[in-house]
Amino acid sequence: MIIVYEPEGCEPQSFDAGRGKLRASEIQIIERTADARWPDIKEGVKAGDIHALRVVVWAIRKRTEPALRFGDFDPFEGELRSRLDAREVKAYAEALFEEYHENPDDLAEAFNELRDVAFDREDVEKAIADVAAPKDPAPEPEPEMLPAEAASPSEG
Structure with a gap:
């Protein structure tokens, strides 16, 4: 604070x-x-x-x-x-995104209010960019080969 x-x-x-x-x-x-x-x-x-x-x-x-x-x-x-300091801004931005992510108008209004109470507007813009950025899905793990499959030549 x-x-x-x-x-x-x-x-x-x-x-x-x-x-x-x-x-x-x-x-x-x-x-x-x-x-x-x-x-x-x-x-x-x-x-x-x-x-x-x-x-x-x-x-x-x-x-x-x-x-x-x-x-x-x-x-x-x-x-x-x-x-709000940078740490608090980040926490609020995450909570606001979680609550309003399905309603872009309400989310935009909430983010504007966050801008009004933050000490540093740059902290808000960074926090908004971080929470609003599309999240990459976790990569699917490579299927593991069983030791027997790896050792035996493929039959053709």
Whole structure:
């Protein structure tokens, strides 16, 4: 999960809160500050919950700004958004293809929605190409000759 912080008049900043990107100590600080468990906070980030987004970005920013207090990081509504990282985009693309592959219009709409929530559009295009590519059927195995057939000359 990528969280984008885009304060008005400033360059957007992105914060990777995906699997394996936060230290245990950071997660513990996030839990204490948010007064919630990490699994609930992660779900809040996915859902775009402002409190979850704020506390995670604040904890990540503390890496470079150790004196930053939670109360001093108070973004306006709409300045924080969650976006899907490449791994999540691939998983969603596979699930969408599985669900809608028989209805091209619904699949196209679902893929457009995926483009809207992805951090990197190139990840979406690659994932769509991967899942929509025709799958080669498994090659049929060569028939094995029995040892007796291989050793005896053919009679003609």
